[in-house]
Amino acid sequence: MNKQITHVSVAALILLAVLIVSTTYWQTWAVGDLADRQNNAIQLVARLTVNRGKILAADGTVLAANRRHRKHGITTFTRIYPGGDLAPQVLGYSTAAGTTTGLESSLDDYLTGANTNLSNTFKEELNRLGGQTVKGDNVILTLRPAIQRAALNDLAGRCGAVVVLDTKTGAVVAMASSPTYNANLINQPGGWAKIGRIKGTCGDASALVNNATAGLYPPGSTFKMVTAAAALDSGAFTPSSQFNDPGYCIEYGRHVSNAGNPDQSGPEAFGTVSLAQGFEHSINSVFCNVGKQIGGLKILDYAKRFGFYSLPPLDTPPNQSLASGLYKNGKLWKPTSDSQIDPGRLAFGQFNMLATPLQMALVGATIADKGLQPKPYLVQKIVAPDGSTVSSTTPQMLGRVLKPQTAADLNQMMQLVVQGGTAAGIFPPSLKVAGKTGTAEIGLGLVYDAWFVCFAPADNPRYVVAVVVEKQPNGFGASVAAPIAKDLLEKLLHR
Amino acid sequence: MVARFTVPLADPYMLPMAALLTAIGLTEIYRLGQNDAFRQGIWIVIGVAAFSATLLWLHKDFRALERYKYVFGVTAIALLFLPALPVIGETINGSRLWIHFGSLQFQPGELGKIALIVFLAAYLREKRELLAQGRLKDWGPLLVIWGGAMLVLFATNDLGSALLYYGIFLAMLYIATARISFVAAALGLFLVGAYALSYLTPHVQERVQNWLTPWSQHKIYCPLSGHMALRQDCQSYQLVQSLYSLGHGGFGGTGLGHGIFTSTGGGQVIPDLNTDFIYSALAQELGLVGVAALLLLYMAFVLRGFRIALAASDGFSKLLAAGLSFGFAFQTFVIVGGITRVIPLTGITLPFVSYGGSSIVANFLLVAGLLLVSHRANRQEAGA
Numbered sequence: 033m034n035k036q037i038t039h040v041s042v043a044a045l046i047l048l049a050v051l052i053v054s055t056t057y058w059q060t061w062a063v064g065d066l067a068d069r070q071n072n073a074i075q076l077v078a079r080l081t082v083n084r085g086k087i088l089a090a091d092g093t094v095l096a097a098n099r100r101h102r103k104h105g106i107t108t109f110t111r112i113y114p115g116g117d118l119a120p121q122v123l124g125y126s127t128a129a130g131t132t133t134g135l136e137s138s139l140d141d142y143l144t145g146a147n148t149n150l151s152n153t154f155k156e157e158l159n160r161l162g163g164q165t166v167k168g169d170n171v172i173l174t175l176r177p178a179i180q181r182a183a184l185n186d187l188a189g190r191c192g193a194v195v196v197l198d199t200k201t202g203a204v205v206a207m208a209s210s211p212t213y214n215a216n217l218i219n220q221p222g223g224w225a226k227i228g229r230i231k232g233t234c235g236d237a238s239a240l241v242n243n244a245t246a247g248l249y250p251p252g253s254t255f256k257m258v259t260a261a262a263a264l265d266s267g268a269f270t271p272s273s274q275f276n277d278p279g280y281c282i283e284y285g286r287h288v289s290n291a292g293n294p295d296q297s298g299p300e301a302f303g304t305v306s307l308a309q310g311f312e313h314s315i316n317s318v319f320c321n322v323g324k325q326i327g328g329l330k331i332l333d334y335a336k337r338f339g340f341y342s343l344p345p346l347d348t349p350p351n352q353s354l355a356s357g358l359y360k361n362g363k364l365w366k367p368t369s370d371s372q373i374d375p376g377r378l379a380f381g382q383f384n385m386l387a388t389p390l391q392m393a394l395v396g397a398t399i400a401d402k403g404l405q406p407k408p409y410l411v412q413k414i415v416a417p418d419g420s421t422v423s424s425t426t427p428q429m430l431g432r433v434l435k436p437q438t439a440a441d442l443n444q445m446m447q448l449v450v451q452g453g454t455a456a457g458i459f460p461p462s463l464k465v466a467g468k469t470g471t472a473e474i475g476l477g478l479v480y481d482a483w484f485v486c487f488a489p490a491d492n493p494r495y496v497v498a499v500v501v502e503k504q505p506n507g508f509g510a511s512v513a514a515p516i517a518k519d520l521l522e523k524l525l526h527r
Numbered sequence: 528m529v530a531r532f533t534v535p536l537a538d539p540y541m542l543p544m545a546a547l548l549t550a551i552g553l554t555e556i557y558r559l560g561q562n563d564a565f566r567q568g569i570w571i572v573i574g575v576a577a578f579s580a581t582l583l584w585l586h587k588d589f590r591a592l593e594r595y596k597y598v599f600g601v602t603a604i605a606l607l608f609l610p611a612l613p614v615i616g617e618t619i620n621g622s623r624l625w626i627h628f629g630s631l632q633f634q635p636g637e638l639g640k641i642a643l644i645v646f647l648a649a650y651l652r653e654k655r656e657l658l659a660q661g662r663l664k665d666w667g668p669l670l671v672i673w674g675g676a677m678l679v680l681f682a683t684n685d686l687g688s689a690l691l692y693y694g695i696f697l698a699m700l701y702i703a704t705a706r707i708s709f710v711a712a713a714l715g716l717f718l719v720g721a722y723a724l725s726y727l728t729p730h731v732q733e734r735v736q737n738w739l740t741p742w743s744q745h746k747i748y749c750p751l752s753g754h755m756a757l758r759q760d761c762q763s764y765q766l767v768q769s770l771y772s773l774g775h776g777g778f779g780g781t782g783l784g785h786g787i788f789t790s791t792g793g794g795q796v797i798p799d800l801n802t803d804f805i806y807s808a809l810a811q812e813l814g815l816v817g818v819a820a821l822l823l824l825y826m827a828f829v830l831r832g833f834r835i836a837l838a839a840s841d842g843f844s845k846l847l848a849a850g851l852s853f854g855f856a857f858q859t860f861v862i863v864g865g866i867t868r869v870i871p872l873t874g875i876t877l878p879f880v881s882y883g884g885s886s887i888v889a890n891f892l893l894v895a896g897l898l899l900v901s902h903r904a905n906r907q908e909a910g911a
Contacts, residue, residue: 050864059773
């Protein structure tokens with residue numbers, strides 16, 4: 033009988049061993065899958081019992097904090113946003129139901145203290161076993177609330193965006209998207225409906241979208257920075273290359289006209305001009321001819337060097353950014369031959385070209401940084417609850433885009449724009465600015481998207497500002513967007 | 528203490544292991560609800576008293592039980608029938624397996640398990656040669672008792688116990704007859720029976736569905752609320768929340784007292800947490816590390832149990848010890864396997880750890896039985 037008993041005992045032990053294996057499966061492999069399940073009541077409570085880290089602005093202003101509740105013997109926390117409508121598209125939100133967006137989503141591991149740094153994990157584990165509430169890391173951003181607020185005030189509810197970068201580091205000083213909403217509505221009853229009703233002056237905006245990273249606008253003449261860069265950097269042209277401007281350029285046997293005269297007397301005509309003058313006065317025919325000569329693919333090649341056709345690196349979730357480039361039927365389109373592109377119109381930023389304000393700010397920053405492109409970032413520092421630094425961002429350069437000489441030439445040409453060109457008379461002489469206006473046709477007659485991209489001080493740039501204001505009746509880059517840039521630069525440089 | 532005097536030569540590890548398991552259970556029950564822990568404490572005292580009484584009564588020669596095998600057989604059935612009686616019976620969770628005296632509830636099926644093992648040990652010892660020959664006549668009483676047990680179990684909807692009894696029956700039959708073909712035939716019979724049954728009783732069908740696809744993509748009819756709902760929000764709610772509990776515990780667990788068992792609304796997330804689902808509470812708070820250690824403890828207990836069976840000199844002792852050990856292991860497998868989705872979930876207690884008076888008393892009796900066998904075997908060896 034002993035033989036059978038041995039058999040049965042082995043069977044019994046195998047059964048128990050199976051339990052160890054199955055438990056191991058659920059407690060190791062399946063953990064992530066289980067945590068993500070919709071009706072996980074435990075995870076829901078777990079998320080609410082974490083004292084999420086604060087999000088602070090560069091000057092220490094609290095942008096996101098927690099409110100403590102105690103009910104049924106459990107302490108829970110819900111998010112409050114003291115900044116209100118200051119930067120909800122960048123910060124995102126964290127709801128009671130556990131949905132996160134923006135930095136609240138991409139930095140969730142840090143904010144919930146779940147980041148896997150070995151010494152950190154050990155400390156957290158001890159705290160947890162000691163019964164302390166899990167406390168997330170605090171995040172300090174590069175945003176400056178005063179500048180951010182000024183940008184929102186300047187946009188004044190009009191649809192659009194403002195991006196301000198520190199040219200030397202790539203730090204995002206301001207990233208304002210308009211229309212905006214009060215982030216505290218998220219966790220209030222009826223809040224979603226209220227946010228849904230915010231449409232902005234353009235009538236069809238969504239306050240939830242970050243226009244600075246996911247708003248696609250025809251860049252108009254600000255794209256001439258890219259075309260001029262291609263023209264100069266490839267060696268095909270110099271700033272003094274001569275052009276004859278009859279007021280139009282001939283493409284495919286038809287006239288492509290310059291922008292209208294301010295006095296509405298028909299297209300302006302400048303006669304014999306240099307490339308630099310063409311840039312200064314934003315003469316479409318000059319750029320049309322440049323485009324025809326160097327070809328559409330060459331322009332796109334330079335656009336790609338500036339970062340078009342890829343997502344600009346940023347700390348917000350990648351799905352909250354869009355790539356700039358040519359769009360066809362709502363999708364990013366990559367032409368394979370010159371014949372697919374209208375080079376003349378592309379050269380001055382029309383022809384299906386769409387760009388985000390962040391992308392245009394990066395174009396400006398690259399010219400300011402003598403051809404090197406800085407990597408934009410929003411998170412300055414992450415600090416553990418005990419005050420120790422978890423990580424600190426070191427500014428990085430993404431790489432060389434232009435020859436230093438090309439960048440210097442473009443810088444000069446952009447200064448001409450402000451001194452005597454399309455943006456003349458806006459900036460005080462004491463503020464040495466290099467900039468480019470853009471007034472993009474959007475197929476609505478005399479209603480335009482107004483752009484201005486600039487940096488200052490021109491000879492030792494510290495800040496780059498990109499402004500876009502959507503659907504402005506008779507609104508030119510110089511009259512609508514440039515004054516916003518002026519206000520911000522004055523505040524930034526204490527003039 | 529009683530054990531020292533009555534069975535001094537018994538296996539010295541069994542009782543401490545049982546005590547450790549009980550302590551782990553009591554600690555977790557206390558953490559989940561102090562009132563239940565107090566009641567559990569009373570039941571432990573009763574269990575220890577029953578354990579001591581059994582030892583005092585039977586330490587001279589427990590084989591006297593063999594003579595009363597049919598008493599045990601009938602007792603097993605009677606105990607199972609008790610809840611079906613009108614006044615004292617009570618239906619909980621769709622299964623009629625409780626009886627109550629005043630405020631005390633009792634699950635007699637747990638004690639029936641012990642009675643059944645004693646009966647099977649005695650009966651199989653006597654008839655093993657005959658059974659091995661396969662004469663139909665000698666199968667009679669055995670089949671009757673087994674069939675009766677099955678019938679009662681299905682009538683009371685207690686699938687967990689049915690599975691457990693069948694498992695014990697198969698294991699003991701194999702030990703007695705050494706005929707693997709019997710086991711195979713019985714196993715086949717069970718599968719056919721279960722398959723047929725799943726069409727007859729919606730209760731069984733539902734359990735199997737919950738096991739195969741706990742998460743449904745589409746809404747299905749929910750008998751609890753009468754509305755359409757996803758299966759994970761209705762029928763398999765308990766199972767999936769228990770799995771979430773395991774997942775939340777992860778490798779290291781949340782630490783004792785820090786697990787999450789209460790929803791934001793203040794309700795309990797997992798029903799029956801301190802009885803059938805105490806394993807998911809332990810898994811969340813102690814983590815994989817803790818429950819793996821717990822399972823190893825069960826393995827050690829079972830291993831010692833089978834050693835006692837091997838060391839025993841007579842057939843009744845061997846069958847009794849092996850039956851008790853296997854019953855212990857298989858019960859653990861049925862509930863933890865159900866919780867971890869190895870087999871369909873059937874409600875049954877985790878030996879020594881779960882909250883429940885009948886379970887505690889029955890398991891202390893089980894240990895008493897093993898110690899008696901062990902003591903006798905070692906005394907014979909010392910005497911020889």
